[in-house]
Amino acid sequence: MLGSFEDERAAFQAANPGFDSDALAELRLKEYGRLEQLGQTYLDYTGGGLYAVSQITRHGQLLAGGVFGNPHSHNPTSLASTALVEQAREAVLRHLNADPAEYDVVFTQNASGALKLVGEAYPFSSDSCYLVSYDNHNSVNGIREFARRAGATVSYVPVRPSDLRLDRALVERELERPACGTQLFAYPAQSNFSGVKHPLEWVEAAKRRGFDVLLDCAAFAPTNRLDLSSVKPDYVPLSFYKMFGYPTGIGALVARHEALAKLVRPWFAGGTITLASVQSGKYALAPGHAGFEDGTVDYLGLPAVTMGLEHIARIGIDTINARVTALAGWLLRWMREARHSDGAPLVRVFGPRDVEARGATIAFYLLDPDGGIFDVDRVERRAGEHGISLRTGCFCNPGDGEVAHRITAAEMEACFDQGERSSREPVTLKECQRLIEDASGKVPNTIRISLGIASDFGDVWRFARFAESYLDRYTADDR
């Protein structure tokens, strides 16, 4: 059982002497005071980050004090916008320690937009291979449909049921297979399901064997330093709202120049060409990022990306990393130790049970003394009544979900068959979950909490206290 807030916080502080609670308290008060004012415990940073007040203020001041026109021209207001867009591009490269001679930044709507740019334009053919880890967001899984349409071979590397990590030997074996014409390997630097940090060394290992590498950093970048001078993936998708909350609707594909040049766009749009002709039926695609930014970029939103990155720089990405790691360590330990009166565990974590090579995203169930699983949706609703925002579901990561809950391929097939049989409507996730649960007793649904830029000890303590309200309760009584 937890002690009082003061006792637990003192013990946490003693165990983490480098954790600067005063600086964090000041940051919370100044930039994220609305959390306290509104009684909110925010634990869904992998869903979306939180913005600081100063980001909004600075952005508002910039817009209120300037006149900005569409950037594709040479008048003063257009040039002012162009300057802001280019500042944002430089800020992204600076944040990632990427050499502009090596990397380019294509602004997109979000990480999914960046992934689609790669998927639709990667030169897949019947001679190509697309190698993907089970642990991936659906926007990475979705690239397989472009690959399949081109006749490419799609292979998945499974994660281990025990800790949801990729097996090094299996990855090596896949990378060692005889080379395909073009080959793309896609995996996340950090799992949005389990928080697992997959080894970044695989970028170099795959490249040595002739793969292009897509390293999904959407869940990694908000709390980890990504240094593109030492790890050099070809394609890196990002969503900025995950990193600093605001603006939503802007992401980036950070790509090596050569890798960008390898992509064959399936169309052209305003802003992406140097010249297009109706009569000749020809067009010339603009080089670099310009050839990938369809239409008008979010030129009023992009300065907020620069400001968001400056906000992260002021706090320090390593400081953010150290804080969330310490807090996740406390949570994971509490999860390991929380027991019902008869000694049965209260929590089952999916993925690593400690902070070794993992981030501060934790997927789990709450269990009753008999091992019964508390209804995940009801847990979310009850947490909400306590002002706690957590997330439930499969988090758009079906590979991890299927392994975590030991769902078989046949059970998944049955879901799709059921959809076809019962109605013209496609089968939904909820229907599939119900079908599997009714047929097998497995519960393919998960609770996830994730920490970020403003997380403090109070957040994790309040969650643990809420979860302890399930001690010695039974699922049968959970109505």
Ligand SMILES: Cc1ncc(COP(=O)(O)O)c(C=O)c1O
């Ligand atoms: C690892 C990972 N990749 C990609 C995405 C897609 O991001 P977005 O929804 O912003 O396009 C997410 C979103 O949660 C993610 O966690």
